[in-house]
Amino acid sequence: QDSGRYGRQEELGSLHGIPLYKCFVEGWPQVEDFQARPDDLLIATYPKSGTTWLSEILDMIYHDGDVEKCRRDAIFNRVPFLEMKVPEMLTPCPAGVELLEKTPSPRLVKTHLPIQLLPTSFWDKNCKVIYMARNPKDVVISYYYFYQMAKIHPDPGTLNEFLETFMAAGVGLAYGSWYEHVRGWWEKKQEKQLLYLFYEDMKKDPQQEVQKILRFLGKEVAEGTVARILHHTSFQEMRKNPAANYETMPTAFMDHSLSPFLRKGISGDWKNHFTVAQNERFDRHYREHMEGSDLHFQMEV
Numbered sequence: 343q344d345s346g347r348y349g350r351q352e353e354l355g356s357l358h359g360i361p362l363y364k365c366f367v368e369g370w371p372q373v374e375d376f377q378a379r380p381d382d383l384l385i386a387t388y389p390k391s392g393t394t395w396l397s398e399i400l401d402m403i404y405h406d407g408d409v410e411k412c413r414r415d416a417i418f419n420r421v422p423f424l425e426m427k428v429p430e431m432l433t434p435c436p437a438g439v440e441l442l443e444k445t446p447s448p449r450l451v452k453t454h455l456p457i458q459l460l461p462t463s464f465w466d467k468n469c470k471v472i473y474m475a476r477n478p479k480d481v482v483i484s485y486y487y488f489y490q491m492a493k494i495h496p497d498p499g500t501l502n503e504f505l506e507t508f509m510a511a512g513v514g515l516a517y518g519s520w521y522e523h524v525r526g527w528w529e530k531k532q533e534k535q536l537l538y539l540f541y542e543d544m545k546k547d548p549q550q551e552v553q554k555i556l557r558f559l560g561k562e563v564a565e566g567t568v569a570r571i572l573h574h575t576s577f578q579e580m581r582k583n584p585a586a587n588y589e590t591m592p593t594a595f596m597d598h599s600l601s602p603f604l605r606k607g608i609s610g611d612w613k614n615h616f617t618v619a620q621n622e623r624f625d626r627h628y629r630e631h632m633e634g635s636d637l638h639f640q641m642e643v
């Protein structure tokens with residue numbers, strides 16, 4: 343038995359050139375053939391960009407702001423993770439596609455796939471997509487802590503080493519280049535039914551962003567519902583909500599004592615971690631890799 347599969351992972355596999363957890367790569371044939379339904383709503387993000395936050399907001403919208411209904415199950419069961427497949431010894435979760443097959447419509451579907459790997463059925467069925475992006479400095483810090491607490495990842499090394507891993511986007515970075523991810527989805531937004539949101543905007547004015555989502559979905563909600571959604575999906579509320587904070591995941595898979603899944607929930611935490619030299623190097627790399635794009639990020643709010 344390959345013991346590394348059930349402890350910390352030694353290294354990632356590769357999915358069409360994108361570094362990814364070996365167990366996800368093994369499950370890929372089922373994901374590639376996934377049959378979307380026209381009323382599926384896809385939540386797409388690069389990891390650590392506010393996926394869970396957006397998922398909770400959408401589940402609340404789908405349940406007209408009924409807090410109790412949104413406590414019916416853990417977020418990873420309410421919003422299945424399309425390409426997720428983990429050995430049963432690590433988590434009792436069924437694979438994302440299995441869970442999705444059993445989920446009644448209208449379904450919310452989570453993915454971190456780069457746009458070129460999204461199963462074609464989502465495009466064929468013309469499904470709506472909400473993409474959320476977050477500035478890369480906060481993403482890399484959040485990802486660094488997540489690598490430590492979620493055992494599916496290889497050891498991230500020191501922060502300096504992980505910053506290099508992030509910038510190089512080589513074999514050690516699950517889901518590959520952040521730059522290609524955010525840019526790939528950004529370029530598609532002209533053509534498709536895609537709403538592109540930013541974590542920083544959501545921090546600054548969550549009410550405005552929730553209204554944007556409602557308009558995109560063509561939904562109207564009763565007075566007071568938006569306020570209830572905003573309260574229930576605040577960082578403080580989600581952090582103490584066992585249905586949203588991932589604490590029901592087995593410790594063998596996620597160890598919250600190393601770092602909680604809902605860790606800080608702010609914009610600009612990178613400033614507490616980057617040295618001046620690291621920041622300058624990161625800025626240079628960022629400028630080179632975002633050149634020619636009209637996609638801009640707020641590094642703090």
Ligand code: A3P
Binds near residue numbers: 391483487604
């Ligand atoms: P930090 O590690 O910076 O705290 P994802 O869900 O994509 O994995 O993203 C996780 C990040 O989103 C974590 O960032 C987490 O704290 C943050 N997050 C989750 N819920 C949030 C909320 N309600 N408000 C603000 N940030 C939230």
